[in-house]
Amino acid sequence: MIRELHVSLFDLIISSSQAFELLNPDISNHQLQVAYIAYAIGTEMELTSEQKHNLLLAGALHDIGAFSLKERLQIKNFDYVDEHNHTEFGYYVLKMFKPFSKVAEIVRDHHCVWKHSVGVGLESQIIHLADRVAILLNIKEYTLPQAENIRKKIQQFSGTTFNPKIVNAFMHLSQKEYFWFDIASPSLSILLKQRIPLNIVELNSDELLDFSHMIKVLIDFRSEHTATHSSRVALTAKQLADFIGFSKRESQFMEIAGNLHDFGKIAIPLEILNKPEKLTTKEFDIMRSHAYYTYTILEPISELNLITTWAAFHHERLDGNGYPFHHNAHNLTLGSRIMAVADIFAAVVEDRVYRKGFDRDKILKILHSAANNYSIDADIANVIEKNFDLFHSLCLNADKSALEEYNKFISFKQNTQHIST
Structure with missing residues (x-):
């Protein structure tokens, strides 16, 4: 007799996140990198467990509404403007699944520029910065030599594109070498499971x-x-x-x-x-x-x-x-x-x-x-x-x-x- 299922929601998200990056090896692990960076910033800012949990899920699924390879590649531009509205499409689909109702809202606003972001939640602002950090990092090259230039680039847009409080948290966090090594790790999905005290959510x-x-x-x-x-x-x-x-x-x-x-x-x-x-x-x-x-x-x-x-x-x-x-x-x-x-x-x-x-x-x-x-x-x-x-x-x-x-x-x-x- 087949027993009732108890499937880890996080395992489903990891597999789904990696699946949506199969279109091109150049975007491999991007969503998980954003999830890791966002969670780490949330920890640095001493956010609640629920907020950090939502950051992790939203980061892992933030580009789920980009249906084509063309959109996925355009997103890799630091100055990307969401002309194709992949954030809205991601919101539309994610809100179909009730446990993702909050995550859908975060994804919807994750490309909002801070100076124009009245009413936009803190989590969306964090995902935005985390997304741009991941875009700037070339994981095919050694990571530490890139760190200072990335830090300068993010600092340059503090108070305009990015929330200064989030930038400050990132600047402090990014001084730690392990942060950069983790982001570029080919075993990032394993690191996420090992190092992050996840809220255990199982689906029947x-x-x-x-x-x-x-x-x-x-x-x-x-x-x-x-x-x-x-x-x-x-x-x-x-x-x-x-x-x-x-x-x-x-x-x-x-x-x-x-x-x-x-x-x-x-x-x-x-x-x-x-x-x-x-x-x-x-x-x-x-x-x-x-x-x-x-x-x-x-x-x-x-x-x-x-x-x-x-x-x-x-x-x-x-x-x-x-x-x-x-x-x-x-x-x-x-x-x-x-x-x-x-x-x-x-x-x-x-x-x-x-x-x-x-x-x-x-x-x-x-x-x-x-x-x-x-x-x-x-x-x-x-x-x-x-x-x-x-x-x-x-x-x-x-x-x-x-x-x-x-x-x-x-x-x-x-x-x-x-x-x-």
Whole structure:
């Protein structure tokens, strides 16, 4: 019997933070560096435990609203102006998850200039300075020789861009050599766990479902062409699990896995996700990496072991010809097999840029062929065939709900851009 989950929120944030930096090695660890710097400044300023906890979370997720590589690279400019409103998008998504309500507000204002920041919270001001310090530091070079120039640069903008009290705290803190060594450490995530007395927050399965919904939105809403996909997959997989006899908790885990199955697409450039034509061989090879990244993002969280395999193995095949691990029937659990069928069904039902969704006969022909070729589990495919109208209707309803949510997001995005121009 599967027991209730107790998943560390901090572990989820570490994995999520690192996932959103897969687009480019040059921005590797940036969000965790900001989290560390902000927490250290908060400690120097003797802030409360709650304030420091929020600084850590906000720092680790502060650029979560920058959906494209172009935005991520522009952010690395010290004089960056948030023209794309990634702070607003980050706020929009983070506030979906109730435990992140305060964090969302901090992220929303983290690019506010101090002299124009009436009403902006202290935590946002700290994240702003921490972000700029991390931008100035080149971790490919020795850190200590850079320290004095960074200190001078920050001091130069005290009283204009940055809050003088925060600058003073940073100036005192940054005299300590370990501070710079820690920021540049390739093991920063481990250091954060070892050195920071974290508030122990664990999510149960209901809360994890809510968290996975937030991640689903972050991944799917990067492109209008994927806006409904994970919703289809998650609900199809959950319904299949119900029919096959999974417990209520197992079916919930299946829905969570469906929400997370394309997490690795965060590493795929928008140019590929949005391409209206058939992908080239090179582009398809890049696209195929997403399943591997889903696995590497989730695998470090031991409590998610079962959900990880269900989510990440959705392109594996019973004959061993899937990807990225080429697992065969011996290695693929029932949950992984369900997810593979759910992913195919969701894909052939939905409209794609280059084609309309298929009709019943074509869909069943595709499922039969895959089952006969020993790519997918025939028994699971038969469940869909026997209950086709139900599953088809389920996907359409998932579409409707996801599209409503996506349209709200687009409306928010357009209104935000209009206000900023």
